Amino acid sequence: MEVPILKQGRFLIATIQAALSDADLLQLRRALIDKVIHFRSNGVIIDVTALDVMDSFATRTLRDITNMIRLRGADTVIVGIQPEVAFAMVQLGLTMEGVATALDLEEGLAHLQQRATGKS
Amino acid sequence: MPALRDIVVAIRSDADIVSARQQGRSLATAIGFSATDATLIATAISELARNIVMYAGQGEVMMNSVEVSHRMGIVLGARDSGPGIRSIEDVLRDGYSTSGGLGLGLPGVKRLMDEFAIESELGQGTLVTVKMWLK
Numbered sequence: 001m002e003v004p005i006l007k008q009g010r011f012l013i014a015t016i017q018a019a020l021s022d023a024d025l026l027q028l029r030r031a032l033i034d035k036v037i038h039f040r041s042n043g044v045i046i047d048v049t050a051l052d053v054m055d056s057f058a059t060r061t062l063r064d065i066t067n068m069i070r071l072r073g074a075d076t077v078i079v080g081i082q083p084e085v086a087f088a089m090v091q092l093g094l095t096m097e098g099v100a101t102a103l104d105l106e107e108g109l110a111h112l113q114q115r116a117t118g119k120s
Numbered sequence: 121m122p123a124l125r126d127i128v129v130a131i132r133s134d135a136d137i138v139s140a141r142q143q144g145r146s147l148a149t150a151i152g153f154s155a156t157d158a159t160l161i162a163t164a165i166s167e168l169a170r171n172i173v174m175y176a177g178q179g180e181v182m183m184n185s186v187e188v189s190h191r192m193g194i195v196l197g198a199r200d201s202g203p204g205i206r207s208i209e210d211v212l213r214d215g216y217s218t219s220g221g222l223g224l225g226l227p228g229v230k231r232l233m234d235e236f237a238i239e240s241e242l243g244q245g246t247l248v249t250v251k252m253w254l255k
Contacts, residue, residue, distance in 0.1 A: 019138050019141075019142065020138070021134045021135045021137065021138050022134035022137070022170070023134055023135075052141070052142070052145065052159070052162060053141055053159065053162050053163050053166050054163075055163055055166040055167055055170070056167060056170075056228065057166075057170060082159075083156075084155050084158075084159040084160075085159055087156055087159070087160070088159045088160050088162075088163040088232065089163075091160060091163075091228070091231050091232050092163060092167070092228035092229075092232060093214060093227065093228050093231065
């Protein structure tokens with residue numbers, strides 16, 4: 001299940017549309033890094049609304065993506081973590097420290113725009 | 121309550137992890153668990169199945185409904201014939217990992233579920249059994 005990545009100006013939006021296997025997550029990581037470099041993007045949104053579960057592997061991979069993209073000088077926002085998924089993550093002991101999160105796509109975009117304005 | 125089938129999911133690759141947790145969620149919902157509890161159960165299955173793929177290569181996840189003195193619940197078993205666990209005490213400690221992972225797998229699963237048991241023998245394999253009860 002490949003995750004579609006849309007380019008919107010200087011931002012990229014990756015919308016996860018179904019449950020992802022570990023291989024799918026690693027594929028998303030590769031695709032996002034490639035596209036950030038190719039388009040010289042300065043912001044990335046990963047929409048996880050459709051993710052059924054955020055286990056330790058998914059959390060670690062999303063954190064890695066954020067860190068890699070940060071090294072390129074771009075920001076990442078994870079949006080749409082479902083309430084029950086957030087509950088399970090906390091019970092499991094997972095945190096998203098150092099990773100920006102927002103309620104939905106709209107708030108994620110607002111966050112990136114704010115960061116972009118602050119930098120210029 | 122209709123009789124629920126004993127479900128066994130063979131775990132050989134990361135795609136099977138997704139299949140196991142989806143079947144677990146369906147079973148949990150059929151038993152009557154809330155969406156939140158079904159997500160906790162699916163997350164626990166994901167961690168247990170990943171341990172099988174990572175450490176043993178293959179194994180199986182078993183799931184079934186369980187009833188004890190009019191109390192319904194779900195029981196999950198994750199079994200493999202892998203290398204076994206050298207120190208169960210170590211793997212139940214947060215942050216302990218031999219794979220470079222986050223080391224939250226088993227202690228995390230223990231926190232997600234109501235009951236947790238683990239049997240392991242070096243060179244023989246591992247069986248993790250967990251339960252959650254309807255509240």
